[in-house]
Amino acid sequence: MAVKAAYENYSGPNRDAVENFHGNQLVYLGWDEHMMFPCAGVFPLPPQMPFGAIIKEVVPSAFSLHPDFASIDWGKVEWLLDGKSFNPTLDKSLEDNGVNHKSLIRMITPGLNGINNSGF
Amino acid sequence: MEQAKKMNMKEKYNAMTGDLAWDFSYKTEAEIFPLSDFEGIKIEDWSKWQDPFRLTMDAYWKYQGEKERKLYAVIDAFGQNNAHLGVTDARYINALKIFLTAVTPLEYGAHRGFAMTGRAFPGVGAQVASQMQSIDELRHAQTQLHTISQYNKYFDGLHDPFHMFDRVWYLSVPKSYFEDALSAGPFEFITAISFSFEYVLTNLLFMPFMSGAAYNGDMATVNFGFSAQSDESRHMTLGLEVIKFMLEQHPDNLPIIQRWIDKYFWRGYRLLGIVGMMMDYMLPKRVMSWKEGWEMYFEQNGKMLFDDLARYGITMPKFWEQSVEEKEHLTHQLWLTFYSYGHAAAFHTWIPDDSELDWLSEKYPNTFDKYYRPRLVYLREQEKLGKRFYNPSLPQLCQTCQIPMVYTDPKNPTKRVYRETIYNGDRFHFCSDACKEIFEHEPEKMSQAWLPPHQIFQGNCGGATIPDVLKHYHFTENDGGEFLHSRDNANWNLWKGLTPDEEAA
Ligand SMILES: [Fe+2]
Numbered sequence: 225m226a227v228k229a230a231y232e233n234y235s236g237p238n239r240d241a242v243e244n245f246h247g248n249q250l251v252y253l254g255w256d257e258h259m260m261f262p263c264a265g266v267f268p269l270p271p272q273m274p275f276g277a278i279i280k281e282v283v284p285s286a287f288s289l290h291p292d293f294a295s296i297d298w299g300k301v302e303w304l305l306d307g308k309s310f311n312p313t314l315d316k317s318l319e320d321n322g323v324n325h326k327s328l329i330r331m332i333t334p335g336l337n338g339i340n341n342s343g344f
Numbered sequence: 345m346e347q348a349k350k351m352n353m354k355e356k357y358n359a360m361t362g363d364l365a366w367d368f369s370y371k372t373e374a375e376i377f378p379l380s381d382f383e384g385i386k387i388e389d390w391s392k393w394q395d396p397f398r399l400t401m402d403a404y405w406k407y408q409g410e411k412e413r414k415l416y417a418v419i420d421a422f423g424q425n426n427a428h429l430g431v432t433d434a435r436y437i438n439a440l441k442i443f444l445t446a447v448t449p450l451e452y453g454a455h456r457g458f459a460m461t462g463r464a465f466p467g468v469g470a471q472v473a474s475q476m477q478s479i480d481e482l483r484h485a486q487t488q489l490h491t492i493s494q495y496n497k498y499f500d501g502l503h504d505p506f507h508m509f510d511r512v513w514y515l516s517v518p519k520s521y522f523e524d525a526l527s528a529g530p531f532e533f534i535t536a537i538s539f540s541f542e543y544v545l546t547n548l549l550f551m552p553f554m555s556g557a558a559y560n561g562d563m564a565t566v567n568f569g570f571s572a573q574s575d576e577s578r579h580m581t582l583g584l585e586v587i588k589f590m591l592e593q594h595p596d597n598l599p600i601i602q603r604w605i606d607k608y609f610w611r612g613y614r615l616l617g618i619v620g621m622m623m624d625y626m627l628p629k630r631v632m633s634w635k636e637g638w639e640m641y642f643e644q645n646g647k648m649l650f651d652d653l654a655r656y657g658i659t660m661p662k663f664w665e666q667s668v669e670e671k672e673h674l675t676h677q678l679w680l681t682f683y684s685y686g687h688a689a690a691f692h693t694w695i696p697d698d699s700e701l702d703w704l705s706e707k708y709p710n711t712f713d714k715y716y717r718p719r720l721v722y723l724r725e726q727e728k729l730g731k732r733f734y735n736p737s738l739p740q741l742c743q744t745c746q747i748p749m750v751y752t753d754p755k756n757p758t759k760r761v762y763r764e765t766i767y768n769g770d771r772f773h774f775c776s777d778a779c780k781e782i783f784e785h786e787p788e789k790m791s792q793a794w795l796p797p798h799q800i801f802q803g804n805c806g807g808a809t810i811p812d813v814l815k816h817y818h819f820t821e822n823d824g825g826e827f828l829h830s831r832d833n834a835n836w837n838l839w840k841g842l843t844p845d846e847e848a849a
């Protein structure tokens with residue numbers, strides 16, 4: 225469907241086009257079963273950044289306040305990219321891993337499901 | 345000179361309403377009212393518009409003037425009597441901060457919108473009704489500013505509502521709701537605001553704030569509530585009349601109107617979550633729970649309204665069941681969200697005391713003890729250890745309602761709902777099927793949303809760090825954060841002669 229407008233061929237800017245982010249792209253990052261962070265966070269990241277840097281830099285800046293964080297076994301973490309399960313190659317870039325502008329990465333940590341397993 | 349004959353009531357009514365319009369001679373109707381038909385609404389006969397009030401312009405000015413005089417006398421007395429000390433405790437003022445920054449600018453938006461409809465509708469009855477409401481809404485914005493300003497002398501967070509409204513991340517929720525309606529055509533605007541907002545949902549906005557004010561000793565707010573009440577009942581009646589008028593004018597109008605009802609019911613419901621959070625968490629003396637309010641005002645009264653409209657073919661707003669399924673989770677999730685972003689808000693947040701937690705258990709027997717009490721107790725303990733929790737990252741927002749994507753599947757309340765769609769090669773994210781559907785119906789419009797976290801990263805909000813952004817918002821260091829450590833709390837204890845142990849919280 226299309227908007228009904230007072231004139232023909234109505235359109236406007238896509239306010240969040242990737243060109244507007246000074247060489248970065250937006251990436252959303254959420255941690256399932258950890259509602260202490262009530263929603264995913266949003267981060268402006270260079271598309272060339274290796275996926276490993278997300279684990280080293282971005283994930284701790286977002287989630288290290290949670291007591292589960294120190295217990296994460298990084299070999300066991302499961303990832304979802306835009307809703308599909310996904311095996312990132314750590315030394316490849318976000319781009320080469322298929323992480324695009326406004327992609328959503330979700331992190332699942334089996335066995336770690338929040339304070340007292342409560343999902344919080 | 346011949347003395348003019350005194351007019352009878354009917355003549356006077358016609359002279360002071362319908363006859364205020366004029367006939368045009370050298371332009372066509374389409375040239376004068378260019379916004380009247382692009383939305384697809386067909387009006388065959390504007391003279392069928394019924395004015396339920398028979399209120400003439402001269403009587404209107406007289407009544408409104410009387411209301412103003414009474415209200416301002418009360419405001420003067422408030423200032424002279426240090427009435428700000430009469431509220432239950434300083435936490436209450438935070439409800440007023442939300443009202444002043446999130447609702448008062450909407451009154452001003454309504455003033456603008458009805459000025460637009462008054463100009464755009466070709467029928468004089470609708471023009472006069474729009475004019476009166478436009479002036480009412482301007483008066484509401486002014487009286488709220490003048491009333492709540494009394495508290496600005498004593499409490500933080502009340503100093504810059506209009507500046508904040510245009511910038512602050514959570515205020516983009518009410519702002520985008522209204523601007524969605526304002527930037528549409530006149531029929532969509534009046535359906536959105538007069539019907540969906542004022543008729544269907546307004547009881548859940550005004551009732552909690554005004555009864556909340558009365559329960560919590562805030563006589564200033566009670567007074568502007570009273571002063572606005574008779575205007576509001578006029579607005580609600582208009583909301584219903586306008587829907588019936590459009591539906592009676594042409595059968596093609598039904599699907600268009602139903603879609604608007606669906607859209608603004610959902611957007612309004614998302615917006616009202618903030619009011620629900622106020623009802624359940626922010627009023628030191630509670631009026632009713634969000635769940636009770638939703639059951640009474642929507643599930644019962646709203647259902648009766650839609651039963652009544654069924655003869656026109658109108659059905660309950662799409663996705664209304666979702667609102668019912670969420671009712672035992674909504675406010676707890678929102679309060680925890682604001683608590684965790686308290687460092688970036690212009691009001692204070694806190695963990696309720698034990699008796700308040702018990703009240704919540706009683707009101708939400710299926711969910712509170714199971715999910716939410718343990719979270720609140722954990723956060724309280726962390727705060728006592730000096731580790732008050734604040735979420736360090738900027739939130740992912742829903743493209744449509746602009747609320748952080750915190751909503752969960754009611755059947756699985758630790759699983760967030762994530763919805764997305766691709767439009768013109770770009771990905772867009774939504775909190776719900778309803779928000780996604782609203783986007784997909786008008787992607788050219790909704791893809792232009794001004795989402796505050798994204799704007800920060802584009803460099804449009806004063807800088808890249810949180811202090812830069814808060815400065816851009818005109819927040820002071822005293823406006824947000826934990827209530828226990830706030831200047832409001834310290835001042836309150838000083839004024840009331842309380843030691844920290846006696847604090848109401
Ligand atoms: Fe109003």
Ligand SMILES: [Fe+2]
Pocket residue numbers: 454481542575576579
């Ligand atoms: Fe109103």
Ligand SMILES: [Zn+2]
Pocket residue numbers: 614742743744745746747774775776779
């Ligand atoms: Zn939404």
